[in-house]
Amino acid sequence: MTTAHPANIDIEAALAEAQEQYRARNPKSLAQYEAACAALPGGNTRSAIYAEPFPLTMVKGEGAHLWDADGHEYADFLSEFTAGLFGHSHPVIRKAIDAALDGGINFGAHGMAEAKFAAAICDRFPSVELVRFTNSGTEANLMAVSAAIGITKKKKILVFHGGYHGGVFYFRGKGSPINAPFDYLIGTYNDIEGTRALVAPHRHDLAAILVEPMLGGSGCIPAEPTFLAELRALSRDCGAILIFDEVMTSRLAPGGLQQHWAIYPDMTTLGKYVGGGMSFGAFGGRADLMEWFDPRNKNGFQHAGTFNNIVLTMNAGLAGLTEIYTPEAARRLNEWGEKLRERLNAAVRKKGLAMQFTGLGSMIGVHMRGGTIANAADAAQGHAGLLELFYFDLTARGIWFAKRGMMSLSIALDDNDADQLVGAVEDFAETRAPLFEVMQ
Numbered sequence: 001m002t003t004a005h006p007a008n009i010d011i012e013a014a015l016a017e018a019q020e021q022y023r024a025r026n027p028k029s030l031a032q033y034e035a036a037c038a039a040l041p042g043g044n045t046r047s048a049i050y051a052e053p054f055p056l057t058m059v060k061g062e063g064a065h066l067w068d069a070d071g072h073e074y075a076d077f078l079s080e081f082t083a084g085l086f087g088h089s090h091p092v093i094r095k096a097i098d099a100a101l102d103g104g105i106n107f108g109a110h111g112m113a114e115a116k117f118a119a120a121i122c123d124r125f126p127s128v129e130l131v132r133f134t135n136s137g138t139e140a141n142l143m144a145v146s147a148a149i150g151i152t153k154k155k156k157i158l159v160f161h162g163g164y165h166g167g168v169f170y171f172r173g174k175g176s177p178i179n180a181p182f183d184y185l186i187g188t189y190n191d192i193e194g195t196r197a198l199v200a201p202h203r204h205d206l207a208a209i210l211v212e213p214m215l216g217g218s219g220c221i222p223a224e225p226t227f228l229a230e231l232r233a234l235s236r237d238c239g240a241i242l243i244f245d246e247v248m249t250s251r252l253a254p255g256g257l258q259q260h261w262a263i264y265p266d267m268t269t270l271g272k273y274v275g276g277g278m279s280f281g282a283f284g285g286r287a288d289l290m291e292w293f294d295p296r297n298k299n300g301f302q303h304a305g306t307f308n309n310i311v312l313t314m315n316a317g318l319a320g321l322t323e324i325y326t327p328e329a330a331r332r333l334n335e336w337g338e339k340l341r342e343r344l345n346a347a348v349r350k351k352g353l354a355m356q357f358t359g360l361g362s363m364i365g366v367h368m369r370g371g372t373i374a375n376a377a378d379a380a381q382g383h384a385g386l387l388e389l390f391y392f393d394l395t396a397r398g399i400w401f402a403k404r405g406m407m408s409l410s411i412a413l414d415d416n417d418a419d420q421l422v423g424a425v426e427d428f429a430e431t432r433a434p435l436f437e438v439m440q
């Protein structure tokens with residue numbers, strides 16, 4: 001692909017026009033962004049939500065809908081990068097939060113809700129026999145990986161290109177100089193031969209394998225179940241701890257993808273929606289591993305955290321998991337997601353576009369390329385300009401999702417919202433089809 005190709009020149013022109021319209025449509029978001037730059041570096045405190053030329057500012061959320069500063073309404077197909085599974089201000093979550101506000105939000109002591117919430121998590125996720133809470137998925141992974149090193153007394157951590165496990169565990173693109181300073185081996189996702197070869201010289205020093213059962217941030221690329229099964233075997237061969245990062249994927253089946261594939265890790269990390277939409281993370285797993293965190297064990301590990309058992313999150317998480325996102329609700333949402341993805345793929349197939357929607361159940365990745373996408377390098381071959389154009393076109397049609405091409409579904413979305421999304425994709429496919437010639 002060279003920029004000299006006529007279609008690429010057309011894409012650039014279409015993008016310039018779309019950006020101009022975006023600027024014209026969103027003056028208040030632009031003004032808000034410029035004001036934010038005075039006190040936040042680049043006006044931003046969360047890298048993933050920044051978007052060129054400037055991000056939209058949302059001012060209100062209700063159910064499955066969002067409104068921006070300029071008054072445009074959106075069907076929320078991002079659902080807070082999976083954390084907003086319940087939609088905005090679900091009445092049951094609101095009640096749970098109100099109960100915390102009425103009775104005190106953080107006691108500096110054991111409370112009543114945390115044990116119930118922990119029991120609900122252990123009931124739900126098969127490999128989790130005992131669990132501890134943190135404030136974010138990042139922190140959950142920091143704790144799980146640190147524990148693996150402490151327990152095994154080994155150093156190497158196997159992760160995968162395209163993996164994302166939090167702000168200090170960024171393995172997309174060129175990675176990040178501010179990653180937590182563990183001793184990483186970085187394998188290729190879905191490539192077990194390559195992974196075995198990478199690990200072979202270090203097999204006696206492998207402390208943990210940290211893997212998302214589906215790459216989330218890198219484009220909703222599911223792991224082959226055989227790949228996960230082989231990682232399970234490899235970790236046993238090496239005496240390493242297998243950690244499934246199910247911060248995103250735990251929503252994809254009642255007991256997460258581990259249950260869906262019947263492949264059980266030693267430890268699991270959770271976050272996002274499991275906390276009912278509040279700040280949340282958790283790490284859990286085999287009792288013999290988690291018992292290192294038993295404070296009665298004088299040789300065990302310390303794990304403090306001011307907000308680990310904040311009543312607000314404990315109440316909201318317990319209500320979310322037991323009263324709203326029941327196993328039945330999880331099945332329903334993910335079946336609905338499968339059907340929606342099929343409709344989206346049918347819309348672009350009909351036009352013969354080199355474009356596809358990947359993922360499983362309620363998580364959807366958008367890629368501007370055809371063919372198999374098994375890892376981050378495959379995903380990176382998608383056409384970046386077309387993806388950007390897709391973002392401008394869909395946001396102009398009232399669809400909210402992540403510019404990098406990620407959608408996730410909430411239980412608040414309904415068939416009208418799905419029709420709106422499919423209609424917007426059909427419009428895009430119709431109007432932009434000529435630009436796809438470059439991909440054929």
Ligand SMILES: Cc1ncc(COP(=O)(O)O)c(C=O)c1O
Nearest residue numbers: 136137138164165166247248271
């Ligand atoms: C798979 C995965 N792990 C961990 C994290 C980090 O969670 P948090 O943003 O709560 O720190 C994320 C966040 O997007 C994630 O997608």
